[in-house]
Amino acid sequence: MSEAFPGARLTIDLGALADNWRTLAALSATSECAAVVKADAYGTGLEHAVRALAGAGAKTFFVAHLSEARVARRVAPTAAVYILNGLPPGAAAAYAQTGARPVLGSREEIEEWAAFVASAGEGFPAAIHVDTGMNRLGLRPEEARAMFAGGGPGFRPSLLMSHLACADEPERPETERQRALFAELRALCPETPASLANSAGTLLGRTEGGDLGFDLRRPGVALYGSNPIAGRPSPLKPVVQLEARIVQVRDAAEGEAVGYGGAQRLKRPSRIAVLSLGYADGVMRAGGSEDVSPGAVGFLGETPCPYVGRISMDLIAIDVTDAPDGAARRGAWVEILGDHVSVDQLARACNTIGYEVLTALGRRYERHYVG
Structure with missing residues (x-):
């Protein structure tokens, strides 16, 4: 489904999918x-x-x-x-x-x-x-x-x-x-x-x-693109890229809580970006962050931006304090899956497996097919 002004966009590389099949096919001639x-x-x-x-x-x-x-x-x-x-x-x-x-x-x-x-x-x-x-x-x-x-x-x-x-x-x-x-x-x-x-x-x-x-x-x-044998090098190419749009950027003071239940309190003055993405879009709630356990990480350009607080139905907060000036702005796109975050990395942060991350990919994304 293609939405006007989508909150998130999913890019699927069919060329990488075909290449992965060829790689696997070449493993056995018999x-x-x-x-x-x-x-x-x-x-x-x-x-x-x-x-x-x-x-x-x-x-x-x-x-x-x-x-x-x-x-x-x-x-x-x-x-x-x-x-x-x-x-x-x-x-x-x-x-x-x-x-x-x-x-x-x-x-x-x-x-x-x-x-x-x-x-x-x-x-x-x-x-x-x-x-x-x-x-x-x-x-x-x-x-x-x-x-x-x-x-x-x-x-x-x-x-x-x-x-x-x-x-x-x-x-x-x-x-x-x-x-x-x-x-x-x-x-x-x-x-x-x-x-x-x-x-x-x-x-x-x-x-x-x-x-x-x-x-x-x-x-x-x-x-x-998921590696089925954890810890072994994978010859496979990533197939999906998921990006979420920033809805709002806000400043928060050290010690303030973020998200439902106040599960995470900030350890420094922080700049928080709120993404138009949530567990209704297939990003598991378990990937959120709490004081006692870190969650998943998104990327704004080359800057890792940890999730902050619990994941909501439609929103995720990330810490963009370390991003370059001007990079974190309303309407900017943040990588959820892609060159920096593999399907398996997001799965581990959500205490699940790559299968579930892939099959939960949401229906509200704007989808693009390349390759």
């Missing part, structure tokens, strides 16, 4: 690189993101819902589009009509899809999800073994997949256990392409036991 574009392409805009990623070479996409699949299929009509959140009762015909592929994770879903395929008299692709340790979606290992021993699901699956739970923490043994179990289950249907690696698994590449890539990797958050 497995295809898909793109996860659920949650409105992690807040960046589903239609724009799919177009950019398809232009870069992506041929397989993953979404969460049928409505997202319809958009992806419209933009990339020859691509394979998988719907991660399974098959709602009675939805098989709608999925098939869209050309979307459900990811089936229960016996009930598999039986319903098999019955639909049989009644339709033609094959419609679908994936089967097996649970290797997440305990979220998917057939339990014993259910998968029984199904394949009993003749299979009743149709030819186009993909066998599972999801890594701890790949963002490479030192943990769970990833190798999941890889080994998935390899065992995949051996029950060796003709079916297999997919295990998410963003962290794609960057991790392998465990001591073997390759995590299998036939298809499914990066998500990494495409949008």
Whole structure:
């Protein structure tokens, strides 16, 4: 949505998004690189993101819902589009009509899809999800073994997949256990392409036991510039830049409180800029500052400007005392995300993860697409 005189503006670099996909695709010559574009392409805009990623070479996409699949299929009509959140009762015909592929994770879903395929008299692709340790979606290992021993699901699956739970923490043994179990289950249907690696698994590449890539990797958050393995260098480019407009600049004395609850008192005479941005725009309230804990930091040009006090619904106060004379003025723009503040840095200040920062990107921003 484009607003007249917006309080904040969001710039999305589709060239960087495409470059990130190419970087991730180049990590393995033996497995295809898909793109996860659920949650409105992690807040960046589903239609724009799919177009950019398809232009870069992506041929397989993953979404969460049928409505997202319809958009992806419209933009990339020859691509394979998988719907991660399974098959709602009675939805098989709608999925098939869209050309979307459900990811089936229960016996009930598999039986319903098999019955639909049989009644339709033609094959419609679908994936089967097996649970290797997440305990979220998917057939339990014993259910998968029984199904394949009993003749299979009743149709030819186009993909066998599972999801890594701890790949963002490479030192943990769970990833190798999941890889080994998935390899065992995949051996029950060796003709079916297999997919295990998410963003962290794609960057991790392998465990001591073997390759995590299998036939298809499914990066998500990494495409949008977030580093899925904290503490490791990231080869990814930032994709989003968020700026907020200064509404007012005011002077405040040492010892005065700022914001709701008087949670922070100033330790020096200060100049405070109030930004037209708040938690209604997706900047988490936890990113505010209190006497006992500092919050996030914005940038006015090259000057870091710490958040002061609690974040309000529509407003954030920052300390611009150290900014050059004249830089902090009504109408000036302050960087919230960009060259100085990464998605992951803002996430840490808000005690959350980059996924939440991206998918919370607000609806009131003026959006600009570049690249």
